[in-house]
Amino acid sequence: DAGVTQSPTHLIKTRGQHVTLRCSPISGHKSVSWYQQVLGQGPQFIFQYYEKEERGRGNFPDRFSARQFPNYSSELNVNALLLGDSALYLCASSFQGGDNQPQHFGDGTRLSIL
Amino acid sequence: QKEVEQDPGPLSVPEGAIVSLNCTYSNSAFQYFMWYRQYSRKGPELLMYTYSSGNKEDGRFTAQVDKSSKYISLFIRDSQPSDSATYLCAPGGDDMRFGAGTRLTVKP
Numbered sequence: 207d208a209g210v211t212q213s214p215t216h217l218i219k220t221r222g223q224h225v226t227l228r229c230s231p232i233s234g235h236k237s238v239s240w241y242q243q244v245l246g247q248g249p250q251f252i253f254q255y256y257e258k259e260e261r262g263r264g265n266f267p268d269r270f271s272a273r274q275f276p277n278y279s280s281e282l283n284v285n286a287l288l289l290g291d292s293a294l295y296l297c298a299s300s301f302q303g304g305d306n307q308p309q310h311f312g313d314g315t316r317l318s319i320l
Numbered sequence: 321q322k323e324v325e326q327d328p329g330p331l332s333v334p335e336g337a338i339v340s341l342n343c344t345y346s347n348s349a350f351q352y353f354m355w356y357r358q359y360s361r362k363g364p365e366l367l368m369y370t371y372s373s374g375n376k377e378d379g380r381f382t383a384q385v386d387k388s389s390k391y392i393s394l395f396i397r398d399s400q401p402s403d404s405a406t407y408l409c410a411p412g413g414d415d416m417r418f419g420a421g422t423r424l425t426v427k428p
Contacts, residue, residue, distance in 0.1 A: 210363070239416075248324070248408050248418030249364065262415050296363055308354060309416065311363035 208233065210299050210312035218318045219287050227282045227315045231299030237261070238280040239309060240272055241296040249296055255280055256302065292319045323347055326409055326419030334427055339396040341422050343409035346390065350411035353385050355394045358406045358421065367407075368394065399426045 211230045219225050231238050237256040241249035251264035255274035269285045278299075284291060294316050298309035326343045333339055341355075352371035356364035368383040370376045376383045384393040392409050406421040 241418075246328075246420070248326075248410075248420045251415050251417070254415060264415075308366055308369045310366060311356075313361075313363040316361075 210297055210310055212295075212297050212312040212315050214315060215313070216316045216318075218320060220320050221287055221289060223287050224283065224285050225287060225317060227284075227295050227297075227317075229280045229282070229297030229299075229312060231278050231280070231297075232310055235299035235301050235310075236278055237300045237302060237307065238274055238278065239298045239300075240280070240282045241298065241311075242266070243294040243296055243314070245293075252282070287319050289319050292317060323417045324409060324411060324419040327422055328420050330423040330425060332425045332427060333399055335399060335401060337399050337426070339399050339403070339424060339426075341394040341396075341407050341409075341424070343392040343411075343419050344390055345392070345411045345417070347411070347417075348387075348390065350417075352412050353383070353392050354410040354412065354416070355381075355383055355392075356408040356410060356418075357403075358408060360405075364408055401426050401428050 213228045239254040240252040243249045252266050253272040254262040258274045272282045274280045294314040296314045298311045300307035300309045324345045355368040357367050358364045373385050373387045380397045382395040404425045406423045408421045409419045410416050
């Protein structure tokens with residue numbers, strides 16, 4: 207079975223631009239979470255979606271938004287990009303997104319802001 | 321104080337050594353505990369998952385949780401060069417929190 211897939215794998219943008227990152231969860235998984243991982247740090251939680259509803263939001267500005275589609279895939283959008291947004295953006299899926307559901311990660315989108 | 325503290329290393333051991341990786345957390349609401357392994361330029365890979373105090377063994381890996389002292393450990397027996405990676409502890413409750421990761425190198 208395919209794991210979590212993310213696209214694109216790499217992306218270069220300039221300050222002020224907008225970016226959309228995409229994620230397809232493991233087949234049968236209904237919950238998707240997004241994380242930002244800066245070099246040398248652990249992943250930081252951005253959003254969790256379950257059945258197209260937002261279930262959780264981390265401490266990120268409103269420039270970050272996300273949505274989940276009926277097929278459970280998801281998009282992360284970031285507006286007005288800043289240099290500090292350069293990071294690896296990870297998507298993780300789980301079956302239900304409840305407290306005891308282990309999350310499985312994709313290999314991420316590496317975003318570079320110039 | 322960070323919610324999850326993890327010694328960043330780097331940690332270098334010879335092949336065959338027993339490796340001990342440790343993590344402390346501050347939020348007593350955390351109910352389940354995971355260890356992930358992350359190779360360079362890859363996403364984290366789930367290694368161990370437990371939600372009770374005590375030990376859980378899977379092959380060469382043993383996860384140990386002590387909720388009373390908020391202390392999590394991962395032991396790797398007979399370490400191999402292929403174990404060279406960054407290891408992330410991730411306690412969770414309503415959502416998951418990650419440590420900064422410990423970078424491990426196993427030398428042949």
